[in-house]
Amino acid sequence: MERISTLIPYTQPDWTPSKRLGALDTTASPHAIAAKLGRYLLSDATPETLPRIDTLIAETVYGLTLEPYEDTGSVLEARILEDARDARVYRAGDGRMVLSGERLPRKYLGDHTWQWTRSSHRGVETAHVTGFRPATAVGALDILGADNTDTIRIILRERPRTLTLTRLTAFAMLAEARWEGEIKREANREYAKRHAAGVFSDKKRCDAKHRHAAETSMFGRTFRHVEIDDDIDLDLFARLDDEYRTRRGDGELPSISDGNAFRFRKTGRHKAIGVYSPHEHAIAVDPRAPRSLIHEFAHAYDFEHGQISCTPRFQPILDMFEAGFDRTNQTETRIRYALTPTEVFARGWEIHMLHTGKGGSFVGVEADYKNDPLYRPLLDMEGLDELYATFER
Structure with missing residues (x-):
């Protein structure tokens, strides 16, 4: 199956959260x-x-x-x-x-x-x-x-x-x-607050061919609402849809609710190549980077299952990631973003899918991750067996 790396050229920018609860003063009464x-x-x-x-x-x-x-x-x-x-x-x-x-x-x-x-x-x-x-x-x-x-x-x-x-x-x-x-959990809530609207609003005008392609696709049969950008090449979209049908049918993708809305929509204003909103029950994947699909599906799975990323069973992965994360030349907001539990969860699922060969066009290739400090701890993790076992469960 030929990998589809983009429907529209795109470059991934930086993106960071902002707010935190504050540290616990263990010396206080x-x-x-x-x-x-x-x-x-x-x-x-x-x-x-x-x-x-x-x-x-x-x-x-x-x-x-x-x-x-x-x-x-x-x-x-x-x-x-x-x-x-x-x-x-x-x-x-x-x-x-x-x-x-x-x-x-x-x-x-x-x-x-x-x-x-x-x-x-x-x-x-x-x-x-x-x-x-x-x-x-x-x-x-x-x-x-x-x-x-x-x-x-x-x-x-x-x-x-x-x-x-x-x-x-x-x-x-x-x-x-x-x-x-x-x-x-506050870090996860801050993640959720950042994606409230905009990219999840229906377009007022949509090309009839693209609307029909979206509605009749496997994506359209999977989710309550599907929309694709008018700039998308419909032949490429059809091939990507076939891959989605195959991988979903083989049980290779995170199983998420059909109550979500799904859009192939340019997400540049969110400074990300994909966006998931727990409040809107909606996913947007930038058509210039379909590799973000697994990441956003993993966010949806995390929130739909009670935020697994905040539970004791995921703690060993968080601990290993934090121990291996290089803070050199990183801002405080960047560090908080890197350590946000649901982000570590989604990145971990990406690496699992990459190394098990299940992600295809919906996950990056090794070169996308090996020099990225947000993924390096997962690639270097001593407990890779623990990582794979976690996501196989």
């Missing part, structure tokens, strides 16, 4: 670590959702059912509210006040009983208060899970010295693992 993660997880929360989050925290951590706060006329409670710095206030089922707010003074954090003696009547007012900072609570729950509420309650009081060494050690280990996993 547990509540500071939990708060940082919590603020990140709650960054998209709206004012309307915060009461539901408070309710979840109260029920999960403290076993309290929250109700709207009703003023009982207590002078002591009124003074507490004045001091609570705009905290949200509730009444629990057992009558206590529950305070939630990021600026809540530390003296109100945890469970407390406050008393005030009224000198004029020699009476005593009592207020039972439970307070927490929601970001800290969300972060601690995310790291430790709902089965460790005893430790979480201690963390929410923000008194780290009251934690035993065993609990501190366990928290540090879990936080490090959680942080690493979140950074990997």
